[in-house]
Amino acid sequence: MIIFLDESGDLGFNFEKQKTSRKFVITLLVCDGADGADGFKRAVRRTLKNKLNHKKGKDRVVQELKGTGTTLTIKEYFFRQISASGWGIYTVALNKVRVEEPLRSKQGKKKLYKVRKQKKTVPVRPMFPGLGQPMEGNTPGT
Template identity: 70%
Template sequence: MLIFLDESGDLGFDFSKHKTSRVFVITLLVCDSHAVQVGFKRAVERTLKNKLNHKKNKRRRVHELKGTATTLAIKRYFYRQLPGSGWRIYALTLNKRRVEPHLQTVAGKKKLYNFLARHLLEQVSFSEDLSRVSLVVDRCKNQEEIRDFNGYVANQLEALLPLNTRLDIDHQGSHESAGLQAVDLFCWGIWRKYAYRDLEWYGEFGRHIKFETHYLREPAGQ
């Protein structure tokens, strides 16, 4: 099993700044097998070749798919190239306005992020005969944050995994991983849903969402 993790938005809490997001989204793309992962790799390669780097395009070459920089038409093309089954999406959206002040500090944000990632990973089902789980995370943290994340998530995941299941955690650049590029596209679509009520892209892949939650959402009527 391969799990790709990405996030959209930020964990800043100065809402007077225009660029501070109102929500923060963590998304998992779970692939049941290496064959499914290869299917995602081919989908990314075809989309780059046929839609972004075709011969008529005289601009600089595009090396990866990004949710913010890819048109809806290209996203739809990418989705049509994907395997029909063997993968699913898990997503958690945090309402940042209801986060307690002690979790808005530097140390508090680390604790909050690790808690949210663990909560999402707990929703994934692991079969007893699973030999290996590879968790691939976008390389956007510094070395200290990587050590903290690996230690925390490894402890939490190993408690959920069958005894003989091997766990690997790898931090990669998104340009190196088709799975990370795919989960970036999905994560961006989920973020758009909660930040702007934009369902255009979300509606295309929504049937593959296995678990979705809005954490600390506003009470009904507010």
């Protein structure tokens, strides 16, 4: 099993600062094995080469696919390049505005960490059940 992790947002709670995000999101791409991971890498390379960096003499070369900076047409092309099975996408989103005040402090964050350490597994479900085939079990590592 190969896991790719991406996060979005920051861990701060000072919402008076303009750059403080309201949410913190962690997304996992879980591939059953090396074949699935290699398929994703190949799809990214093809999409970059054929859709974003296909013009010669461009000053700027795009190095990665960004969700917000990529058109729907390019995203559809990317998804046509990957296999329909052997992987899953999982996301955890924290609405930081709803976190109670005592948990926003350093001590509160330690308390949350201790609770998380005691819990061995967290049930998860695919964010996009129509994409990819369900993997064995419904928790990572099973």
